Amino acid sequence: MKTALTDRFGLSHPIIQAPMAGTSTPALAAAVSNAGALGSISIGSVDAVQAGYQIRALKALTSRPVNVNVFCHAPEPRDEARDHAWIEALRPLFTRFHAVPPASLSDIYASFIGDDAKLAVLLEERPAAVSFHFGLPQAEQITALKAAGITLIATATTPAEAHAAEAAGIDMVVAQGVEAGGHRGVFDPADDPRFATLPLTRLLARQLSIPVIAAGGIMDGAGIAAALALGASGAQLGTAFVSTLESAANDAYRAALAGPRAFRTEVSAVISGRPARGLANDFMRKAPEAALTAYPRAYDIGKALNTAASAHGDDGYAAQWAGQAAPLSRTLPAADLVAALAEELDDALNHLSRLK
Numbered sequence: 001m002k003t004a005l006t007d008r009f010g011l012s013h014p015i016i017q018a019p020m021a022g023t024s025t026p027a028l029a030a031a032v033s034n035a036g037a038l039g040s041i042s043i044g045s046v047d048a049v050q051a052g053y054q055i056r057a058l059k060a061l062t063s064r065p066v067n068v069n070v071f072c073h074a075p076e077p078r079d080e081a082r083d084h085a086w087i088e089a090l091r092p093l094f095t096r097f098h099a100v101p102p103a104s105l106s107d108i109y110a111s112f113i114g115d116d117a118k119l120a121v122l123l124e125e126r127p128a129a130v131s132f133h134f135g136l137p138q139a140e141q142i143t144a145l146k147a148a149g150i151t152l153i154a155t156a157t158t159p160a161e162a163h164a165a166e167a168a169g170i171d172m173v174v175a176q177g178v179e180a181g182g183h184r185g186v187f188d189p190a191d192d193p194r195f196a197t198l199p200l201t202r203l204l205a206r207q208l209s210i211p212v213i214a215a216g217g218i219m220d221g222a223g224i225a226a227a228l229a230l231g232a233s234g235a236q237l238g239t240a241f242v243s244t245l246e247s248a249a250n251d252a253y254r255a256a257l258a259g260p261r262a263f264r265t266e267v268s269a270v271i272s273g274r275p276a277r278g279l280a281n282d283f284m285r286k287a288p289e290a291a292l293t294a295y296p297r298a299y300d301i302g303k304a305l306n307t308a309a310s311a312h313g314d315d316g317y318a319a320q321w322a323g324q325a326a327p328l329s330r331t332l333p334a335a336d337l338v339a340a341l342a343e344e345l346d347d348a349l350n351h352l353s354r355l356k
């Protein structure tokens with residue numbers, strides 16, 4: 001299989017294992033890269049020191065190309081009154097678990113924009129690829145990373161975001177449809193037309209001159225074949241890798257993916273302050289979204305509420321991110337999943353050619 005993605009990184013399969021902050025691990029990414037696809041970790045939720053540890057842990061497990069992901073959200077000015085309103089809105093849910101909400105909220109995840117320490121770590125460690133979620137980095141960050149020989153990948157949820165990425169000098173775009181598990185990479189959540197994977201991938205493949213990677217609702221080789229048929233150079237799969245043995249997903253998350261709850265996912269912003277698709281739960285149903293404060297301060301209290309609920313054996317407030325095709329999840333080692341995806345992709349392409 002030869003595509004712009006496999007060519008660029010010397011891969012055997014046109015597959016990226018999605019970076020998943022808190023869920024992907026160096027062991028997962030290494031297993032995927034060693035199996036001939038592109039493994040990823042996200043350093044979006046950790047500081048520069050932790051980022052360095054994680055990248056070095058990954059490099060110790062594989063000498064194959066890897067992708068390291070950062071968050072480029074536009075920092076929102078702190079608004080104490082808005083934070084306070086959200087704390088009070090969630091207080092009754094904390095009370096239910098005999099807990100009190102935090103008195104104030106923190107920006108728990110710093111944006112990569114302006115983060116010189118994280119840029120220095122990436123320039124030092126030089127992963128084959130760096131990918132961006134929620135927006136684009138600064139022009140000087142792009143220049144520095146490219147000068148270090150790093151391939152740059154950005155998530156786009158609309159043609160406008162994809163064109164902005166191409167114009168900024170990004171090398172590849174991930175076309176993330178609304179079916180996708182996890183946070184939507186939308187640059188401005190107030191302006192989200194919610195393109196689905198199929199139309200978005202097709203539009204970008206037609207309009208861009210850089211490679212497009214399809215993401216959202218792809219769980220098997222047939223889905224990857226569909227992405228290639230649309231003109232994509234590969235597919236990025238997140239949910240499919242959550243249930244692999246090497247992910248950091250806990251038992252409750254794994255059990256939910258394997259059971260009937262996997263059939264109902266929803267995009268909601270209440271857990272973190274930004275729209276994200278996950279298994280539908282009490283947090284999404286009961287939190288009064290109108291009072292929601294900004295990402296990532298909302299995520300600070302969202303995590304505290306989950307901790308309080310979990311202490312009482314209730315996992316209805318956990319961030320169990322998952323895409324719409326979550327019922328197709330399988331539990332197996334990541335290398336076996338990559339091998340299965342490659343075989344299914346072959347089968348799907350043969351099936352299509354027999355239809356002629």
Ligand SMILES: Cc1cc2nc3c(=O)[nH]c(=O)nc-3n(C[C@H](O)[C@H](O)[C@H](O)COP(=O)(O)O)c2cc1C
Pocket residue numbers: 018019020021023042044069131132133155176179180181182183215216217218219236237238239240242321322323324325
């Ligand atoms: C548990 C989970 C965590 C995610 N975290 C990130 C992240 O940290 N950075 C990122 O760029 N994308 C993240 N995503 C989104 C993926 O990059 C990708 O767009 C999505 O998984 C594709 O849809 P699928 O889950 O249906 O395969 C996450 C997805 C999941 C399921």
